[in-house]
Amino acid sequence: MIAFENVGKRYGGRFEALSHLSFSVGRGEMVFLTGHSGAGKSSLLRLIMRLERPSRGRVVVAGHDIARLHASQVPFYRRQIGVVFQDHQLLFDRSIFHNVALPLEIQGASPREVARRVRASLDKVGLLHRERALPIELSGGEQQRVGIARAVVNKPSLLLADEPTGNLDPQLSADIMALFEDFNRIGTTVMIASHDLALITRLRHRMLRLSDGRLVADEGAQ
Amino acid sequence: MTTPRKPATTPRRGARPTRRAAPAAAARAPKPALSSTQWGSRFRAWARHHKAMAIDSVRRLLRYPIGSLLTMLAIAIALVLPAALWLTLSSARLLDAELDDSATLTVYLQSRIDTAQAGRVEQAVAAEPAVKTTRLITAAQGMADFQQALGLEDALDGLEDNPLPASIVVTPASVAPEAMQALSGRLEALSGVDEVRVDLAWVERLRHLAELGQRVTLALGVLFGLGVLLVVGNTIRLAVESRRREIEVVMLIGATHAFVRRPFLYSGAWYGLGGGLLALGLLTLGGRWLALPVQALAASYGAGFSLPALGIGGSTILLSCSTLLGWLGAWVAVTRHLASIKPR
Numbered sequence A: 001m002i003a004f005e006n007v008g009k010r011y012g013g014r015f016e017a018l019s020h021l022s023f024s025v026g027r028g029e030m031v032f033l034t035g036h037s038g039a040g041k042s043s044l045l046r047l048i049m050r051l052e053r054p055s056r057g058r059v060v061v062a063g064h065d066i067a068r069l070h071a072s073q074v075p076f077y078r079r080q081i082g083v084v085f086q087d088h089q090l091l092f093d094r095s096i097f098h099n100v101a102l103p104l105e106i107q108g109a110s111p112r113e114v115a116r117r118v119r120a121s122l123d124k125v126g127l128l129h130r131e132r133a134l135p136i137e138l139s140g141g142e143q144q145r146v147g148i149a150r151a152v153v154n155k156p157s158l159l160l161a162d163e164p165t166g167n168l169d170p171q172l173s174a175d176i177m178a179l180f181e182d183f184n185r186i187g188t189t190v191m192i193a194s195h196d197l198a199l200i201t202r203l204r205h206r207m208l209r210l211s212d213g214r215l216v217a218d219e220g221a222q
Numbered sequence B: 001m002t003t004p005r006k007p008a009t010t011p012r013r014g015a016r017p018t019r020r021a022a023p024a025a026a027a028r029a030p031k032p033a034l035s036s037t038q039w040g041s042r043f044r045a046w047a048r049h050h051k052a053m054a055i056d057s058v059r060r061l062l063r064y065p066i067g068s069l070l071t072m073l074a075i076a077i078a079l080v081l082p083a084a085l086w087l088t089l090s091s092a093r094l095l096d097a098e099l100d101d102s103a104t105l106t107v108y109l110q111s112r113i114d115t116a117q118a119g120r121v122e123q124a125v126a127a128e129p130a131v132k133t134t135r136l137i138t139a140a141q142g143m144a145d146f147q148q149a150l151g152l153e154d155a156l157d158g159l160e161d162n163p164l165p166a167s168i169v170v171t172p173a174s175v176a177p178e179a180m181q182a183l184s185g186r187l188e189a190l191s192g193v194d195e196v197r198v199d200l201a202w203v204e205r206l207r208h209l210a211e212l213g214q215r216v217t218l219a220l221g222v223l224f225g226l227g228v229l230l231v232v233g234n235t236i237r238l239a240v241e242s243r244r245r246e247i248e249v250v251m252l253i254g255a256t257h258a259f260v261r262r263p264f265l266y267s268g269a270w271y272g273l274g275g276g277l278l279a280l281g282l283l284t285l286g287g288r289w290l291a292l293p294v295q296a297l298a299a300s301y302g303a304g305f306s307l308p309a310l311g312i313g314g315s316t317i318l319l320s321c322s323t324l325l326g327w328l329g330a331w332v333a334v335t336r337h338l339a340s341i342k343p344r
Helices: A041-048 A074-078 A096-107 A111-124 A140-152 A170-185 A197-203 B039-063 B065-101 B115-127 B139-150 B153-157 B177-188 B200-242 B244-252 B257-300 B311-338
Strands: A002-011 A015-025 A030-034 A056-061 A081-084 A158-162 A189-193 A206-211 A214-219 B105-109 B131-137 B167-172 B193-198
Touching: A002 A041, A015 A041, A015 A214, A030 A041, A030 A170, A030 A197, A041 A056, A041 A158, A041 A189, A081 A140, A096 A111, A096 A140, A096 B244, A111 A140, A140 A158, A140 A170, A158 A170, A170 A189, A170 A197, B039 B065, B039 B257, B065 B200, B065 B257, B065 B311, B105 B115, B105 B177, B115 B131, B115 B167, B131 B139, B167 B177, B177 B193, B200 B244, B200 B257, B200 B311, B244 B257, B257 B311
Parallel strands: A030 A189, A030 A206, A081 A158, A158 A189
Antiparallel strands: A002 A015, A002 A056, A206 A214, B105 B167, B105 B193, B131 B167
């Protein structure tokens, strides 16, 4: 699903965020990405989302060499990836329903299809009863679940999450991780960047550990 | 940028990929194409989004009615001046066309000639092959016309002798300047003729004036059209800035530039259309306001003249132009701005 081949990423010509990074993630795998802040976790996710291009090496996601995607193809590429952000990136001027509906509206799904899938997605994260609420009326944990609902509403084959439990207490964090495991169980490839080592070691999934932009450990590979 | 490496060995199979499906050809490994929908449903989705954005953009305009109205008013004012000039020009063009037919020579007879002699001179003039028609204006008739046209009856009643000579208005067969010059030379040589005046110069002058008017209108039209672009562009730039976060988020989850641009293009078009309608209103009001004095002025010269109106054709052109300008202004503003918005 994801293949990094000797990837390097420099910013501003000097600072090397990633270097000599090689690994691959199979279809349907669940992988944690860990390391101290500044180790390159976010840079790695940004490469997969094609917000950046590698300075060196090759990044292939779902068969697409991301450096060779034309700008006009990038939107269609991104629709295959669901992304959960640490700060949710919800739009505060519209209801939960319309936030979750956004990816489907972008893809041009019919209103009936949108309603059906948004409700299924909200139901999955346990927020169906809040569909009319505005994001501001929700707690941090609930907002994060809305973010997850939006990320999975168009059934992406790859789900990325950047510190999805960053601001949550341990119990909520465990709930969120359980949700990701559910999606992984139905075949979605999941990659989660997190520095909450206590939580993720308990979950016993494959763990990629980054340090100073290098891969220092690849543990628990199946 | 992407490296244009050619896949040297792997031949592309099947039909040539469409633009949107092109990523299927961009990488070599087997994978799902980057577009899944059929053309029919894609078109329906496209039309649905257009409709949604058209309505949504109206709603956004109505949310700030005063601000929207001010923008439209600025557009309207920028449109009124060239439109009014164009109207004036179109009426001048009408006069011009009339003048084309009335390209005439006026043959002034010597003042001592009486009416019978004048009749003989007219026959001589009419005998010229280059003359199409003639019309004799006797001294008395000329005086009467003069009095009527200028409303100077009282003043001229004081004159004992009629100072005006008899004249013959000649419509030539050809209005070419050389032909008229030659004809005027021949007519001047006839006995009893005092002077021949060629009115062609006035026709020419008016034509030059019309040309000048056209160019001034065009220049002003372009200038004020640019003004409309700037007004709409600036308004849309602010709108884009205020929705920056939303744009970043939708681009993160796979919105195309066209999708992001659409609501703003509709806003721009609505601003343009609103401005055009206001301009039409202003032109009508202005026309009404000027109609009375213009008619009174024309009546005092014994002429029937009314201000030209835009009509259905002109209104359609004005509204299409303003809508198009609004759309274009928005397009330029959003496109310039989108380049600077990168999802974080």
